[in-house]
Amino acid sequence: MMTVGCNAIVSCVLKNCANLVPGIKDKIYFINYDCVDKDLSTFDDDNSLLLTQLVLATTSPPCYAYCLEGYNFSNEHTIAMVKTKYQKNWEHNIIFRIFDNTPEDKLWIETAKDSRFMVIIENNYNKDLTPTAGEVAGRTVFEVLGWDFGIELNAVVRDVNDAEMLGGYVLTAGCSDTMKESLLPRTLFVGGTIALTRAALASLLAPCCP
Amino acid sequence: MFKFKPLTMSVSKYVLKAGVLLQAFSDASKTCTNANITDELAEYHLKINPACARFFAVLPGMPSVTDSVLKPKTGGPTIIVPPERAIPGIVKDFVKASSEPPAPTKPKAKHFKSKK
Numbered sequence: 001m002m003t004v005g006c007n008a009i010v011s012c013v014l015k016n017c018a019n020l021v022p023g024i025k026d027k028i029y030f031i032n033y034d035c036v037d038k039d040l041s042t043f044d045d046d047n048s049l050l051l052t053q054l055v056l057a058t059t060s061p062p063c064y065a066y067c068l069e070g071y072n073f074s075n076e077h078t079i080a081m082v083k084t085k086y087q088k089n090w091e092h093n094i095i096f097r098i099f100d101n102t103p104e105d106k107l108w109i110e111t112a113k114d115s116r117f118m119v120i121i122e123n124n125y126n127k128d129l130t131p132t133a134g135e136v137a138g139r140t141v142f143e144v145l146g147w148d149f150g151i152e153l154n155a156v157v158r159d160v161n162d163a164e165m166l167g168g169y170v171l172t173a174g175c176s177d178t179m180k181e182s183l184l185p186r187t188l189f190v191g192g193t194i195a196l197t198r199a200a201l202a203s204l205l206a207p208c209c210p
Numbered sequence: 211m212f213k214f215k216p217l218t219m220s221v222s223k224y225v226l227k228a229g230v231l232l233q234a235f236s237d238a239s240k241t242c243t244n245a246n247i248t249d250e251l252a253e254y255h256l257k258i259n260p261a262c263a264r265f266f267a268v269l270p271g272m273p274s275v276t277d278s279v280l281k282p283k284t285g286g287p288t289i290i291v292p293p294e295r296a297i298p299g300i301v302k303d304f305v306k307a308s309s310e311p312p313a314p315t316k317p318k319a320k321h322f323k324s325k326k
Contacts, residue, residue: 037227040227040230040264040265041229053229053230053231054229055227055228055229055230055265056227056228056229057227058227058228058267062228063228064228065228190231191231191233191241196231196233196241199231199243199245200229200230200231200243201229202243202245203226203228203229203230203231203243203244203245204228204229
């Protein structure tokens with residue numbers, strides 16, 4: 001079959017009778033971009049959006065996934081397709097909030113400001129909690145933002161008179177102004193089950209992560 | 211916001227790289243991360259699949275992962291995978307490269323002040 005572009009639709013999207021659940025969990029995970037060992041990380045053979053193993057580089061000081069805990073659904077995530085004249089790419093965005101103003105929090109923000117990082121988010125939506133034949137639960141839960149280039153802090157706002165934030169920080173991270181992601185956020189699903197995915201994620205975590 | 215907790219890991223001579231999960235088909239008891247790794251589990255996986263040595267951060271008999279190992283001052287390559295467990299050919303090249311003396315550097319040209 002001749003195709004006009006570089007791809008062609010080869011499968012169907014059927015109705016989903018599972019109840020969609022919006023939002024992401026309050027805990028998100030930051031990994032410095034250079035810490036990810038892309039040579040050892042693996043994808044599904046048939047689907048490059050399915051990350052089946054995320055491996056960190058062995059360095060000194062050691063690489064970790066650092067967590068950030070929000071509160072009461074304070075983390076938000078959006079994706080948008082970016083269409084340019086010839087190409088279509090993806091903008092990965094995450095908005096998160098820090099409800100504090102300690103020197104340690106300020107230092108974290110300063111270091112994040114000058115960093116590029118990937119973010120692992122945990123969706124509230126976990127399709128197929130009672131898996132039927134051939135379906136596996138947990139494949140809609142974890143996603144990795146910024147696999148290609150990493151994302152960066154694009155805005156930090158602290159309004160001490162804000163009635164909602166009460167002087168906390170609102171931070172917006174997303175793609176670079178010029179370089180957008182080539183694909184949607186990668187699904188992280190390790191070992192074929194959500195339990196093994198959580199075990200693999202646990203092995204990434206920094207000691208400071210509860 | 212900043213809390214510290216002790217790491218709870220099994221005591222083993224082997225350490226996997228962060229994020230690695232080793233599995234054996236049809237045997238869930240052999241599934242292994244750094245949280246449950248034992249010498250027996252690690253040696254089982256290395257035996258059935260020697261290529262998985264690349265997923266280990268520490269293997270017995272090799273230098274531990276320290277700053278000096280990962281960032282050699284000489285600039286030469288670092289070998290973490292033991293030669294007998296790694297893919298033949300690749301390690302051979304590494305060993306050869308690491309045993310070669312560093313290339314001589316050109317002496318810096320002396321800067322002379324121009325006579326006025």
